[in-house]
Amino acid sequence: MSFILLPALLGLTLMLPPMEALTCQAGIWETVRKTSEMPLSWTPEEESCKDGWGCQDSLMLIENGPEVFLELSKGCTQKADHEARITQHRKGPGLSVISYTHVCRHKNLCNDLSSTRPVWTLPPSAVPGSVRCPVCFAEEGCKSATEMTCPIGHTHCYNGVLHLRGVGIHTNLKVQGCMSQAACNLLNETQEIGTLGLSIRCGKVGVKALTCEFGRLTIVRKASELPVRWTVGQESCKDGWGCQDSLMLIENGPQVFLALSKGCTQKEDHEARVTQHREGSGLSVISYTRVCRHKNFCNDLTSTDPVWTLPTSAVPGSVRCPVCFSEESCESATELTCPIGHTHCYNGTLQLRGVGIFTDLKVQGCMSQAACNLLNDTQEIGALSVSEKCNSDGVQALTCQAGTLRAVRKTSELPLEWTTGEEFCKDGWGCQDSLMLIENGPQVFLALSKGCTQKEDHEARITQHRKGPGLSVISYTRVCRHKNFCNDLSSTGPVWTLPPSAVLGSVRCPVCFAEDGCKSARELTCPVGHTHCYNGVLHLRGVGILGDLKVQGCMSQAACNLLNETQEIGALSVSEKCDSVGVPPPLTCQKGVMLQIKENLTQNPLPWNTFSTVTCDLKEVCQETLLLIDVGPKSLMVGSKGCSKTEKKNSTTISIHSEPPGVLVASYARFCSSNGCNRATSSSVLLNTLPRPAAPAPGGLQCPACVQFGGSCSNSVNIMCPPGTTHCYNGYLNLKGGGLSAIFSIQGCMVQPSSSLLNHTKNIGQFFASEGPENEDAGDKVRQSGAVPVRCLAWVVGLGISLALWCGI
Incomplete structure (x- = not known):
């Protein structure tokens, strides 16, 4: 006899019979x-x-x-x-x-x-x-x-x-x-x-050796002398090798540094890539790389034209920096006024390594931030390896406001103000403000951190992590380097406004902030719409802050997610752990996928039964989604039942995306929050809402009509379109989600020219849809989309008269 012990929380042990041998x-x-x-x-x-x-x-x-x-x-x-x-x-x-x-x-x-x-x-x-x-x-x-x-x-x-x-x-x-x-x-x-285990071993028969353009070049030129052109030699490659171009340009005010490598390579082919590693004005870096094998001398870049455009004039600011390119020394560098917004002086050495290239280039110039990152973390440009090492010259050490604060106050006491100390930072470090406020009925909890940081500059950000009434969370963060004491937040004014009075509901919850325990918490009536009691511990970590805060209050949903997935607020690390009291068990939903292609699906309802269920995550609800596409001779019906993580807890949506005359596209989507509530048993939940027009007389337009699973239409038939249609549609629909991943080719009559049967809708219930014209190979679309084309065995019929699929997954 086999035993399976479920979590102790359930308080029971099940004994199951042994699994039968197949x-x-x-x-x-x-x-x-x-x-x-x-x-x-x-x-x-x-x-x-x-x-x-x-x-x-x-x-x-x-x-x-x-x-x-x-x-x-x-x-x-x-x-x-x-x-x-x-x-x-x-x-x-x-x-x-x-x-x-x-x-x-x-x-x-x-x-x-x-x-x-x-x-x-x-x-x-x-x-x-x-x-x-x-x-x-x-x-x-x-x-x-x-x-x-x-x-x-x-x-x-x-x-x-x-x-x-x-x-x-x-x-x-x-x-x-x-x-x-x-x-x-x-x-x-x-x-x-x-x-099946697979491996391969290859010979060289039939692999033609290439001849490539060859050359190396590192130069400094005035910006006014660009574009630069060059002539090159040639190089015979080993069998299977390709040809490569690697070009890097660094613009530095009136000067431009150029590094070029051309020759043979073992790297894989790729089309020409132009990459802006750092954008000017000030110091800017751009590169061009390419690898090819289709013919001799295919690495045919002959000038800087593909990557160089004359920069526009920049508005000068107030900061002045030395500007220099040199392999020896920058002691005699000219000092220039930096463009506005460029408030830091870069001083580093750029190391370039490659076949025939071994250069250490000293660089000084204007940057928008204090960082040894001229190349934006780039370490390789084609055949060139690049790295940098920086001096601290010209990077001023800052003094910042510093201090930490944790407090619980009555709502009536806000806004709060504070005074702080100061802190001397390391070279290149910036100043930061990190403030979090949690409102909980009559109380507010505040956590504040100010001081030095290595993080990158960003303007003041105010983020509403959870909106009230009930428990609400808001934060303020900022990082700056433009002057001493720039982290000058001095009160809760920028983030706090007195909340409006809330309409009371019928649920009552204990409301508490405490470091010790909430045994004596007051029980208050929650605002209407807040039907769950939150009970958790908030963990706060940061320089000078190490504490666990017990929190109880009113929430609109049963979830251990007071912070809405937030794990970091500036210099504060935040996490939470919850008790299960008051949290309902996860839902059990019907689960499965349906797919049918046949005649008259707009008139004859399809059964929509499932034979399996699934237990959802705590934050998920049940969903059922139907999509109908009718082109006349054939119809496509796709359905999904299962779990969904959505804000639409209880909703039903029926949409007609494209209506007759011509191709009909309609959908049904339902989200619900009780066990097994996605229990529709047939497609009549969609069909009963569709218009029932009389059969139209044929018009003068003739179009191919087809709806086919995976690949271009190969079974289309020509039909006489209804009056009012003026164009033929020919495209594909890629559906993902809800247990499905599939591509469908569609042809039919349309009232007006359009490449979107769904009227540019991307989300249909649990499906994510993308469309396009039938102008590329269907196999390419399947490969690019990652479609299998469907996770259930859907290739069971050669897509002749009908295709039917139903699977509980």
Whole structure:
């Protein structure tokens, strides 16, 4: 007999029967087939598992021109359950890799993948390029491989050995084919697919060595002499290496320092990047980097034009600083008036290291803050390593107001004022004010810290962490360096206003601030809407402040979150710990995802039943969300039930985002705060609110109509649009949240041209939606969005007449 001991808070122990051992589908299959033979199906054996073990499917497909390699493993596993996952490890044309994995324990033989259909679609014809490569799958050798023309954009020949390891699997597969880059990375860093262990080893056959532009340059020029242009030499690279440009410009008043490196590199390709590390006026730093392999001499930057624009004239301020670039000394530096807002003098040494570059550049100039951070934490610019070391010359040590205060006062005694001492700071340090006020009915607690700090300057910030009536929290913080004693907050005036009288409700709570205990706390009637009693300990930590404050009072919700997730108020660290008295248990909600594509979903309600529940976090409520998209011949219905962390504790929202004539898009979203309250049993909760127009007569416009799961529309039909529609819509919708992550392609009739069926709505209940025109490859959209395309096994039908999905997750 197995025992599970729940937390002592529940005061009970449950005895559960032992978990029943499963029977799983089992088998191993490895084969190379022609693309024309796909999809493939199989019939597995059965296997009895150990107690607690689950069932698993692990499938990998590698497409290589006219051939497909398949590796399948089914059987028992110790791994944790996860829904079906379809992963595109490498996208074609050329060599492409896709996998399917699933682990389950909900019933016998649940690892029921029986064909390649969930992961296989016939690839579209590719435009041939100019590169030719051998194409081969073999366990022995590829000497007789057929040479084929690669798709356009695939300019490298892959030549490697794929090692596959697993229970009953020990395969070394030789692979040759077309790739878009020179890399031994067929699997995109993947080392495991379900129960399959993977690794690769590559040869160099077909990887062409490049010739790159080559040169090094470090110079100082007057700003008036820019742009600067240069001519370069050339360098022959090792096999697989690329070409790189690395350029850094530092503007310092009338002068500009330039560091340039061009040549071969092992780094990965990336498009040209222009980065503003520090923005002027005053000292400013900008860089340009690029790595390429598509042709010889592709690192073709020839001037500063891509990064340099003549700066606008700056309004002069009152601070004067020496301005200098030198590899020797800045003793004879010219002193200039800094631009307004630049109140500190920078004095440091910039160290540059790279192939052929070893420079220590002394830099002096104007900065907006006292910090040894000219490069904004940048340590690498392309092939250049950069670091800095600063002197303290010109950085004045400040004197700041200093002191700490903790006090409880009657509300009627506010505002409060104080006087402080002073503190001498370290070089470069600033002055800070940190004030927190907690109002609790007739009392106010105050915590104040003033003194020196290493933190960066910021203007005065007043933050309402929790708004009253009832318990409310407000803070004031500031960091400054522009003068001595600049942290000059002297009273609660900037943050305190007398709260208005609140309407009283029916709930009564003890109200208390105390360091010892709240046993003698007065019980007061809470404001209307405040239905919970807070009971916690506030921990305060800072220089000169170390205390625990017991707090009781009225709250609008049952949560140990008086500070609304705040953990730091200036120089004060704050945290809390709560008693459970008066805090209701977390909710239990229905949970699951529904997805259907079929005809007449606007007329025929779908059942919306769930077979599982979930226990929510303390701050969560129940939610149910429906989204309907109707294009005429087909409709899409997506639904989600579960928990939600939202401010909308009890609300129902029905929206028509796009209405007939043309594509209909409507949604239903409900949030509720009682156990199992998300209990709608059919889509009629949305359908009953929709208008019921008569069937319109066909108009003169003809458009393709389609709603399809994952990928571009391939099953669209042309329809005659209703009168009043003037445009054809062609786009995609990406949905995430509520247990769902999926992309849908949509075509249909529209009244006016638009790229947004949702009228630019981003949040629909528990779903986050993004849209776009159908102008990019659907596979790219799936990869960019991270969509699987859905966490449940949704590729069960080839998206022909209908697709239906329901899963309790």
